[in-house]
Amino acid sequence: MLAERDGEFRERVRTWLAENLTGEFAALRGLGGPGREHEAFEERLAWERHLAAAGWTCLGWPAEHGGADATLEQQVIFHEEYARSRAPAKVSHLGQELLGPTLIASGTPAQQRRFLPRIRAVEELWCQGYSEPGAGSDLAAVSTTATLDGGEWVLTGQKVWTSLAHVADWCFVLARTEPGSARHRGLSYLLVPMRASGVEVRPIRQLTGTSEFNEVFFDGARTPADMVVGEPGDGWRVAMGTLAYERGVATLGQQVGFRRELRSLTELAEHNGSAADPAVAERLARAWAGLEVLRAHALRTLGDTATGVAEVSKLVWANWHRDLGELAMLVRGAGSLVAEREPYELDEWQRLYLFSRADTIYGGSNEIQRNIIAERVLGLPREARP
Incomplete structure (x- = not known):
């Protein structure tokens, strides 16, 4: 190609x-x-x-x-x-790869003039306000609300697992703006300043000991009325457009990093002798073959926005990377159970193992991806909804 x-x-x-x-x-x-x-x-x-x-x-x-x-x-x-x-x-990935294309497709000329030059110049950083404690992969269950008060939207609610919220200047937020609405209806896509009064960010300490995910609380936080992308109530469509950009060309670069990790792990297995174990050798070979499949699939579907393509891609790479983390612990052996240094400093393989557990959850959990493929692509009966 x-x-x-x-x-x-x-x-x-x-x-x-x-x-x-x-x-x-x-x-x-x-x-x-x-x-x-x-x-x-x-x-x-x-x-x-x-x-x-x-x-x-x-x-x-x-x-x-x-x-x-x-x-x-x-x-x-x-x-x-x-x-x-x-x-x-x-x-600035979220601004350049997600919000920028969304504003180009659905933003007003005034929004484009205000935000796009600053995103391109990396003068303003963005985070994504989608997931909530009761609406993670089930994004349509969003309960954060926003009401118009004069010339401003007033937000109340909580977001969670918000990557880099502690350093972001702005957040694109999916909020419910029509009282009494349910599921996909009555949602709006709002642009909210993170330094505004009523916005509180609390970092979440992860298994790796780091804190790139956050909780974000909106307690009467305000943003101007013209900071809605698309029409009020049309937020679901805009939000789905943003998600379509999430799994774009950057995944090919991601796979270069995966290849480097696999090569380093293979060298470690050869160095410490674990590659002589037929079970380890087979899993290393399967990992190599899986990575070739990842690249072939990504190139074949590049630019394809059909339902199911992004979901299959996410399932394949997330599971592959999680399995690589598990394989790294097998190659490391008993030493993988001991922290590199006190009090809790991990080596690269321990970080890979622990953080790759999240790969199958963020950006749409495995279960949700499978449901989408089953129901919307294969036409299987829908799961019962509450």
Whole structure:
């Protein structure tokens, strides 16, 4: 799929990264990412602003909105080369990859002028206000409310598992704006400033000892009336559009990281002798084959928005990565049960094992993905709903 004509673009990306991941930025290689978002956050933010100044952010956006009109193939190339260079994990993914495309598709001209340039320049960071204690994968059960009071929306409710809310400037929030409405109806997609009065963020300490997820409480928090994307009550459609962008071309870069992890684990197994165990050798081989399937599926379905495509992709990569974490503990043996250093410092394989448990939950749990595939793609009878 990646045509020969894109070879020049790949070389340009590769050269720029090699020339710029030097000096103060050289030490950032490999830092950040799931379970490690606390690593060198301010330095990674500075790096990403450096990327923006050189025109390497929001490549797939239309030029009229500050993007580069990059093709899908070019976007894949950039994400793959970025991962191969071990450039640090980005801090503005939610703004660039999720909210930005949503505003381009559904936002007003005023919203686009206000937010898109700041997202592209990495001047404002975003978080996603979807999940709630009683509405995780069942997003239609949202109970956070927003009512109009004069020229402002007033929000009351709680969100949870909100990635990077503690450093975000804004949050795109799905809230119920029509009293008495249920399920998908009566929801609105609101843009809420995180520094506003009535917004409280409480970090959640994870098994890894880090805290990139948060609880967010809205207690009379206010945002202007024109900070609704799409029409009031049309939030479900807009929110589903955002989720469609969540599993885009960046997954090809993600798989480069997976390949690096598998290669390192294979080398560890050969070094400590566990690869001589037929059971371990078979699981390493299966992991390699599974990764090839991941890439083939991602390339085959790139740009396909049909129901079920994203759900299958999420199921496949999440389960693969979780299984790799379990395999890492098998390869490590008894030493995997002991923390690297006191009081609770983990090595890379322990972090992989613990954090990859979340892969099958966030972004839509395995159970919900299977239900969607069964009911909406295969046409099987719907599960009984309360």
